[in-house]
Amino acid sequence: MTAVNRYATSWESFWGSTTGTAGEVFWDADPIHASRQDLALFRDYFNPRLPLIDLGCGNGTQTRFLANHFTVVIGTEIAPAAVELATTTNGAANITYRLFDVLRPDDAQRLHDKIGDANLYIRAVLHQLSPADQATAVQSIERLLGATGTLYFIELSSAAEPYFARLIQQYGPPPGLARVFQHQITPGMLRENAINSLFPPERFAILGTGPSQIRTVHTLPTGDVVEVPAFYAILRRQ
Ligand SMILES: C[S@@+](CC[C@H](N)C(=O)[O-])C[C@H]1O[C@@H](n2cnc3c(N)ncnc32)[C@H](O)[C@@H]1O
Structure with missing residues (x-):
């Protein structure tokens, strides 16, 4: 089975069995705590006359929020079940x-x-793609941006792995995360220091980058909501 089919099969299985039960989509945070924080970072860089693509949009929770702020929005997905949802x-x-x-x-x-x-x-x-597949994804990103588009991404950082290890040791696996593993989805990461090799300076200009968090729907016994260490970057083609 090729890598491409591996992603398609596991994500179709994940989204095809999603019922809407609270907590089953681990990262499905209310946009108030998710894409709104992102929008504040990228809004001034995005040309509002261009269409906005929410790439790998899942069930569209963040896409719908973004559509309140941009005129033409396209949510794209590898899984037909996600497109339908x-x-x-x-x-x-x-x-x-x-x-x-x-x-x-x-x-x-x-x-x-x-x-x-x-x-x-x-x-x-991007974090759940293998390093080789991340490089292929950048080729697609480059083509979609063209000369004038801007990219904003937020991905799990290298601090996510020790964070998850501590979390699981202390409280056991959150059900939403266990569900990811059940569907043979391999969580990974995008190392902050890989950004220059993945987006080489002769092809991309980094307009901004910094630490962030990916909010989840899982609340700990302490009352804190799990926010996984992440980082963001804003880039344009040179
Ligand atoms: C962790 S989810 C994030 C979904 C959404 N961006 C959000 O924040 O709610 C990752 C998404 O990437 C999609 N995906 C995985 N591999 C992909 C690929 N090769 N091309 C397009 N989408 C892909 C999955 O189907 C899944 O919905």
């Missing part, structure tokens, strides 16, 4: 959801030929 639960007149595998740069080129340069919002997608 997003369409039925997070539809809006200015959002189109569509199938798209970020590991197919030719498809990215075809989408760019159709819609032109786009801004990209990517939350918690």
